[in-house]
Amino acid sequence: MDASITERKNSSAGVGLGKKHAPVDDHAVTGHGEITLRQSILPVCLVTILFFMWGFAYGLLDVLNAHFQTALNISQGQSGGLQAAYFGAYFIGPLTYSGWIVRRFGYRWAFIFGLCVYGVGALMFWPSGVKRSFPGFCGSMFIVGSGLSTLETAANPFISFCGPPKYSELRLTLSQAFQAVGTVVAPVLASQVIFKNVNDNSLQSVQWVYLGIAIFVFLLAIVFFFAPIPEVTDADMAAQAELAAADTQFEDKPLRQQYTLFYGVIAQFCYVGAQVAYAGYFINYVTWVRPGTSHATGSNLLAVAQGCFAVGRFVASAMLKFVKPRLVIMGFMTGVVLFACLVMALKGNAAIAAISMVLFFESCIFPLIFTLSLRGLGRHSKRGASFIVAAVSGGALFPPVLGAVADALGGNTQHAFFIPLIGFVIAATFPIYLNLFKAKTLDGWTEKVKVGIEPRKDVETADEISISDKEHNYVQQVERKD
DSSP states (O other): OOOOHHOOOSSSSSSSOSSSSSSOOOTTTOOGGGGHHHHHHHHHHHHHHHHHHHHHHHHHHHHHHHHHHHTTTOOOOHHHHHHHHHHHHHHTTTTTHHHHHHHHOOHHHHHHHHHHHHHHHTTTTTHHHHTTTTHHHHHHHHHHHHHHHHHHHHHHHHHHHHSSSGGGGHHHHHHHHHHHHHHHHHHHHHHIISTOOTTTTHHHHHHHHHHHHHHHHHOOOOOOHHHHHOOOOHHHHHHHHHHHHHTTOOOOGGGGGOOOHHHHHHHHHHHHHHHHHHHHHHHHHHHSSSTTTHHHHHHHHHEEEEEEEHHHHHHHHHHHHTSSSHHHHHHHHHHHHHHHHHHHTTOOOHHHHHHHHHHHTTTTHHHHHHHHHHHOGGGHHHHHHHHHHHHEEEEEEEHHHHHHHHHHTTTTTTTTHHHHHHHHHHHHHHHHHHHSHHHHHHHHHHHHHOTTTTTTOOOTTTTTOOOOOHHHHHHHHHHHHO
């Protein structure tokens, strides 16, 4: 093993050693592609905190949508501008600065940058509230979305790659379960604390909440500056894919030929757009199907539905321990489409139960589309992750369209829900494709690949992660292709 390889092996546990604040060479093999389950626990837990933070922000967004309709006297279609601003940032960030930061400087600096931008956006809610400016709130939400899109561009692939590849789907689904907890806490806090005994036209509570969020995320950025974050490079993922080639039919192909990735991007765009439309107009829906329901009660019902969403993620996480991920996503996506049809047909409490079940089955779709689309990308892993996160921008399209259709139908939100149903049906074709054409490849990753689980034969000591000359030569070939 030559000196250049020895320099790249700077961590036995894969965390906290070496020049941790230096820019990352994405063509360098660090050995973190073979990090074990035990070694991954601390960094994964730290990053999971971020999932809770943007779950909280997303949960508040749904309540603000309804509150601003009253406080600022705007229509359902106009209030969808909040979602358009928030998720519009997801289209720009991951494909430009967010993805570049992850590839050039690594996950740590992407986390810090994202948190700082998030904090700035949260601070902007104060002057927007003083001026009672809805465009100002949309601009503030765009900055918040820019920060959160950067965090997602880093956090989702980090959780997927930090640990044995066998458990990628389980790891991301479980971490995102805490994001779902954030979406439950936010509407409960909104109905019981933020907007309780507050004039419908008041925005002062919104200002104070986002000031508190800003302070918290700036402190969290400092924590991540010192936290032990292993950098899993694209070269690490290339070496990992080569190790698993015999079991997964891996072939090193150009990015333009990664058809499963691009299908996953389309499915994610449609799915997230539909999911955001459901959450954003949940309160409008329940007040339509059950007349007399107040916005405060609607917020409580949204919290219950988001609770179903959170429970669904924990249930899916448990299932992923025993059931193949491609089958789990197929089953949950089928449930989404079925209950989305019932949402348009039922009334009263039955309709509310149906929409809550849609959120239950939505629970694991995002993380499973994400991880299954990235399987075997090798040297394209970070760029592929940026594409899938950019697909979250579907949330900027579907809610305004749903709101505009609802306005055109005289406020009939229920009938307008055929818009997200279209998105769900398109997304449902992706798991069908996976089960028909990619079953052997996907099952190889979860049933046969032992990277990070069984010790390597070429490991020099019990605790040391090493790479072979064969892998080094492979990565050099990848560098030449780039």
